[in-house]
Each structure stands twice: as C-alpha cells, then as structure tokens.
Amino acid sequence: MNYRKEFIVEPGKKVHLDKIDPSYTDKHESHETALPKIQEHLARMDKLQYLLYADGDQSLLVVLQALDAAGKDGVVRHLFSGINPQGISVFSFKQPSKAEAAHDFLWRTHQCAPAKGEIVIFNRSHYEDVLVVRVHKLAEKAVWSKRYDLINDFEKMLTSNGTRILKFLLHISPEEQLARFKQRLDDPTKNWKITDADYTERELWPEYIDAYEDALELTSTPHAPWYIIPANHKWFRDLAISEIIADTLDEMGLKLPPTHVNMEEIFIKYHAAEQKQADEKNG
Ligand code: ATP
Ligand code: MG
Numbered sequence: 001m002n003y004r005k006e007f008i009v010e011p012g013k014k015v016h017l018d019k020i021d022p023s024y025t026d027k028h029e030s031h032e033t034a035l036p037k038i039q040e041h042l043a044r045m046d047k048l049q050y051l052l053y054a055d056g057d058q059s060l061l062v063v064l065q066a067l068d069a070a071g072k073d074g075v076v077r078h079l080f081s082g083i084n085p086q087g088i089s090v091f092s093f094k095q096p097s098k099a100e101a102a103h104d105f106l107w108r109t110h111q112c113a114p115a116k117g118e119i120v121i122f123n124r125s126h127y128e129d130v131l132v133v134r135v136h137k138l139a140e141k142a143v144w145s146k147r148y149d150l151i152n153d154f155e156k157m158l159t160s161n162g163t164r165i166l167k168f169l170l171h172i173s174p175e176e177q178l179a180r181f182k183q184r185l186d187d188p189t190k191n192w193k194i195t196d197a198d199y200t201e202r203e204l205w206p207e208y209i210d211a212y213e214d215a216l217e218l219t220s221t222p223h224a225p226w227y228i229i230p231a232n233h234k235w236f237r238d239l240a241i242s243e244i245i246a247d248t249l250d251e252m253g254l255k256l257p258p259t260h261v262n263m264e265e266i267f268i269k270y271h272a273a274e275q276k277q278a279d280e281k282n283g
Helices: 003-007 031-055 072-079 107-112 126-130 147-160 174-186 196-202 205-219 234-251 263-281
Strands: 059-066 088-092 119-123 163-171 226-230
Touching: 003 226, 003 234, 031 234, 059 072, 059 234, 072 119, 072 163, 072 234, 088 107, 107 119, 126 147, 126 205, 147 163, 147 205, 163 205, 163 234, 174 196, 205 226, 226 234
Parallel strands: 059 119, 059 163, 088 119, 163 226
Antiparallel strands: none
8 A cells, every 4th residue: 555645634625533543554454464565665765865975965754743652752763763763854843942932933953954955854843833722722723823824834844855755643532542641650760751741631532633624624735745654563563664765765866966076087096906915016
C-alpha cells in the first residue's frame, strides 16, 4: 500500500479523528511480518540521506506532533538511529523560555529549520501555538486564529528555499494512552517520565482533538502535507512513517554532484606517482 496516499490529509478537507482507527495495521499482523519492510525503508533512508547531503541543494523537515505517550520519542529513536548523525538534528520544543516568549511564535522554530543537505526533526513544533495555546487559552482567539495562515506562509517560504516538509500526527486512542501511562508507573526505569500534567492534560482530550482537527484541516497544504498515522501499534507507526519519508526522499531527485576535477589527471599525478614510488621502495 502507498501510505503517502492513504494517510495524507487532503488540503482543506474537514478531519474527523474519531473516524480514523488508531489500531489500524493494514494487512500486517505483527511486528515480525512488518520488520523486513521497516528495515528496507531504513536502509533507503540512510542511502538517500547521504545523497541529500552530497547534493547539497535541498533539505527535509519532519514535524512530529501528538498527545502525550503517543510515541514521538520512539519515532526519533527507531527511525533515525540508522542515519549518519552528522546529517540529522532533532529539536524538542517545550514551554517557551523568556527569550522565546518575547519574540514572535515562529522565531524559535525558524532558527532550527534545516540548512541545505540536512534532515531536521521537530519533536513538537510551531503547531503547539495553535494547540496547547488554544486549549489552555494562553492567547486570545484573535491571536491564535491568525496563526494558521502565518504557519502556511512560513512553511511556503521554507519550501521555496528547497525544504521538503512532512508533518505527522501520531494518532492513539485514550485507552492506549492510559495503558502507556500505566507502564510508566509500573516500570521503575520509566517512572521519571510520568507527571501529574500527563493525567490532567488527558482530561482535555476533546479540546485537543478539536484543536488538532482544525490545525490539520487548515494547514495541510500541497507543499507541507499532514499525515495522520495510526499509532496504537508502535511497529505499524514506524512502518508507515519510514515508508513516507523514504518515498519522499526518493522523489526529490537527489543526485551526486559532478566532480570538479579531472579524475584521470588526478590519478596519474598523485595516485600512480605514489604507487610507483612505493613499488620502487619495496624493490
Ligand atoms: P515527553 O514524551 O518526555 O513527555 P513532551 O514533548 O511531552 O515529551 P514535556 O516536557 O512533557 O515534553 O512537555 C512539554 C510541554 O511543553 C508540552 O505540554 C507542550 O504542550 C508544551 N509546549 C510546547 N510548546 C509550547 C508553547 N508554544 N506554549 C506553551 N506550551 C508549550
Ligand atoms: Mg510530556
């Protein structure tokens, strides 16, 4: 199946998250059956990242958004671990610092946008400014409601500078979230991850869903599409996202740059000469 087609949010189309099954796994039955495919996608991503860097003309921005415990960290860990760390950066956006809050809402993310040849992952992003800010009324409606257009313009500007943008909502059910919180309570190595806020934010689930549905509808554009990824099964989430990233990189027409030297000349001038010297030395 082509997951880019299947999970894309069509620009301008109303989104109903309750109609999308977070436990969907397509035709795959288990992690075991999906694993070879995931590995194939990861190998493609690694190869294509090398080309992206060598080509040096474009970049990739991956935006991860989700409610707590939906697996943003897991995606970063599983899907980007096989890629050369020199070509990749991850930025996590928490509550704005004093300096960040004193600037426009796009200031902090713009500084982290990828340079040519790079892949950047946003673990949360400028979308928090139309999500948590809206749900918690941290800004007036008159302020946050203007941000959808501002985000679209910002992303258009990045795109026109050679950045491909992929935005993923990791879609889990409230039951799955509760089960994952419970695991964090049960497993001493995960205790540190759980906070009161996780449970209190959960009470605002319907408000978050409304805010997400509007954001998805208003900011899924041809240049920066949103994908809604069924994420109750971690392995299916990884399968779908890795396929979408690899297919997108594939489509970017990445090429090795032309060589700037005469290869034959270089070979004769340096390599052959050194080889001759070595041969003479060794008799
Ligand atoms: P974890 O998986 O470790 O819980 P996390 O991304 O949830 O990762 P936290 O430190 O738990 O990290 O939460 C960061 C918090 O910062 C989130 O509740 C998020 O909504 C909030 N946040 C991010 N951006 C903004 C913003 N612009 N304004 C207000 N709050 C924000
Ligand atoms: Mg959290």
